[in-house]
Amino acid sequence: MRRAARRCVTFAVCVAAAATPLSACSALVPGAGSQLAPAPSGPVSTAVPAGSVTLTVSSSENSGTTRALAAAFEKLHPNVTIDYRYTAAGDYNTSLNLTLSSADAPDLALLNMIGTTVRANLVRDLDPYVAAYGWDRACPSTELDQWRASNDGRQLGSGHLWAAPAGFSLVGVYYDKALAAKLGITAPTTFADFQADLAKAKAAGAVPIQLGNLQGHASFVFQSIADSVDGAARSTAWAYGVPHATIASPGGTKGAEDLADWAKQGFLPAGANGTDLPGSVAAFAKGQGLFLFDGSWDGALIDKAMPSKAGFFALPGATASAPVTGIGTSVAYAIPTRARHPDLAAAFLNFMGSARAAQIEFSTGFMPLAHADAVIAPPGSVLADIATAWAKVNRGNGLVPFFNNTTATMADTLTSAGQELIGGRSSAAQYVAALQADWQKGHR
Incomplete structure (x- = not known):
C-alpha cells in the first residue's frame, strides 16, 4: 500500500x-x-x-x-x-x-x-x-x-x-504557503473564502486542488464538504448505518455537486483518475497545487519536503464560527x-x-x-497546524468516521462513482444515488 x-x-x-x-x-x-x-x-x-x-x-x-x-x-x-x-x-x-x-x-x-x-x-x-x-x-x-x-x-x-x-x-486541507502568498491568499476561514481561493488560483494558472483519484481519494473532498454542511452527527449516523440515514442530504448533494463542478472548471488536475495518493502528494510537494485534501499521516513527509512552506486546516464551514468537522x-x-x-x-x-x-x-x-x-x-x-486542527475538531466533537468503511463495498463504490463523476461521465445525482444504493444493500 x-x-x-x-x-x-x-x-x-x-x-x-x-x-x-x-x-x-x-x-x-x-x-x-x-x-x-x-x-x-x-x-x-x-x-x-x-x-x-x-x-x-x-x-x-x-x-x-x-x-x-x-x-x-x-x-x-x-x-x-x-x-x-x-x-x-x-x-x-x-x-x-x-x-x-x-x-x-x-x-x-x-x-x-x-x-x-x-x-x-x-x-x-x-x-x-x-x-x-x-x-x-x-x-x-x-x-x-x-x-x-x-x-x-x-x-x-x-x-x-x-x-x-x-x-x-485526521483528513483536512494542506496548502502551499509560498504559492498562497504569491496569490495573496491566507488560510480561509469560511467555505466561501475557500471557493474564492480556488477561482483565484485557476485564474493565475495554478492548480487549485491537487488530487490523486486512482484509488478513490476524491472521497476526501466529497466527505469533507458533506460533513461541513450536514454536521458531524448526521454524517456519523450515515457512516454507522443508522436506520433511515441518507447521503441524499444537503451536505451529500452539495459535496457531489461541488466535486463535479470543480472538475468541470478545471480546479482539479486533468489526470487525477490516473494518479494515486502518493503521486498527488509528490506533485503538491513540488509546488503543483495550492490545496491538497489529505490525512495527517502525510504531515511529516510534507514537512520534510516543504519545510515551513506548508500549512494545514480543517475545511471551514459557512461561517468562521461554525463547528469544525474532520474525517478521522x-x-x-x-x-x-x-x-x-x-x-x-x-x-x-x-x-x-x-x-x-x-x-x-x-x-x-x-x-x-x-x-x-x-x-x-x-x-x-x-x-x-495539524495539532491545532485536531484540537478544534475534538472541541466540537466533530470527528466523523470515513464513509468508505460504512459497508464492505463502499470503498469500491466511492472509487468507481468518483472517477465517473470527475470524469464527466455521470451526474452528481447519480453519484449520490450510487452511494445510497450501496449503503442500503450493506445495511438492510
Whole structure:
C-alpha cells in the first residue's frame, strides 16, 4: 500500500484497498461464527505479568507507530518482549479471519474495519477492560465509538467495544504557503473564502486542488464538504448505518455537486483518475497545487519536503464560527478470542493512551488518542497546524468516521462513482444515488 517515504496510510483510511477484502473473509473460515467458543467473560486483570512473556502483534501498519510504542512498552516492562508480525495490507486483510481463527492467533491484531470479525466471534468484547482502565473517561466518545458494534457487527457506533485505538488520523486541507502568498491568499476561514481561493488560483494558472483519484481519494473532498454542511452527527449516523440515514442530504448533494463542478472548471488536475495518493502528494510537494485534501499521516513527509512552506486546516464551514468537522479514523487493535495473553494485550492498549505514548504517536504521523495537549511540534511546522486542527475538531466533537468503511463495498463504490463523476461521465445525482444504493444493500 505504501512505502515509508510515500505514505498512503494502510489501515481504514486506505480507502481503496483496505476495506473490501476484510469483510468478505468469513467464507474463508470453516464454520465461521460457530467454530470458536465465546471469549472468556470472567474478571480481567490490569497487572503486567512478572515473568518473561512474549506478546504477539499482527499488523499491516508500517509507519513505525506500533513498533515505536512496542519499544517504549518493552523499556517500561523489561520482562515483556513484543513480537511484531508485519504483513502488507492487501495480504493482511485477505487473510485476517484465518489468522484470527488459527491455533497460533496473535494477542493483538490490527482491524481495518469491524467486518465479519465480530459476527464470526473472532475478537473479544473489550468492555471489561474499558471498565477496568476507564478508557471511556479518558477518550472522547467519537474516538471509541468508531470501534463499537452490535454483536452481529452490523450496527456500528454503539454496542460493545471490539478494538481500541493506538492513534488517530485526521483528513483536512494542506496548502502551499509560498504559492498562497504569491496569490495573496491566507488560510480561509469560511467555505466561501475557500471557493474564492480556488477561482483565484485557476485564474493565475495554478492548480487549485491537487488530487490523486486512482484509488478513490476524491472521497476526501466529497466527505469533507458533506460533513461541513450536514454536521458531524448526521454524517456519523450515515457512516454507522443508522436506520433511515441518507447521503441524499444537503451536505451529500452539495459535496457531489461541488466535486463535479470543480472538475468541470478545471480546479482539479486533468489526470487525477490516473494518479494515486502518493503521486498527488509528490506533485503538491513540488509546488503543483495550492490545496491538497489529505490525512495527517502525510504531515511529516510534507514537512520534510516543504519545510515551513506548508500549512494545514480543517475545511471551514459557512461561517468562521461554525463547528469544525474532520474525517478521522484510528490505528485500532483487537484482542482475538484465541489470544494467549489477553490481559497483557489490554495493558499494552492502555499504554497507548498514556502521555508517554502521545508524543510517539504524534511523531510518527498520528494524533494521540489522549494527552494531545502535551505533544510538541516545531513552531511554524505543518505538524503544529495539524495539532491545532485536531484540537478544534475534538472541541466540537466533530470527528466523523470515513464513509468508505460504512459497508464492505463502499470503498469500491466511492472509487468507481468518483472517477465517473470527475470524469464527466455521470451526474452528481447519480453519484449520490450510487452511494445510497450501496449503503442500503450493506445495511438492510
